[in-house]
Amino acid sequence: MEDGPCIMLMRPGKCNPHEFNLTDLLRVSFLLQDISLISNDNMIIAGFMQIGDFEDFSMAHLLQLSPSLIKRFGFYVEEGMPMRIKNSHFFNTGVIFEKMFATVKLVLPAKMVERVSW
Secondary structure, eight states, rough: TTTTTTEEEEEESSSSSSTTTTTHHHHHHHHHHHHHHHHHHHHHHHHHOOOOOTTOOOOHHHOOOOOOHHHHHHHHIIIIIOOOOEEEEEOOOOOHHHHHHHHHTTTSSSHHHHHOOO
């Protein structure tokens, strides 16, 4: 799959929400995407797939989402991200993830919401 999309795994539930905040986790995620973009020219064309393991994702994680953070995240994904998210697959999701996604999808483009499965 040399010319296919890059695969990125994320496990936000494994980070202790009392030690790391969601804003910092998003910053690190975007930084790693930028590093991948610099080291892999095909990523601009083929994009990437997200695989998210939401095991241990808790209400403490969810409560770190502020309306301004959600709005900035949506703007970055739609306008600022220099690469394309081909699709997103999430597993080990629960009620808390569904609440978070219901909120986040309000600011995501419809095309992006269609590319998410769990």
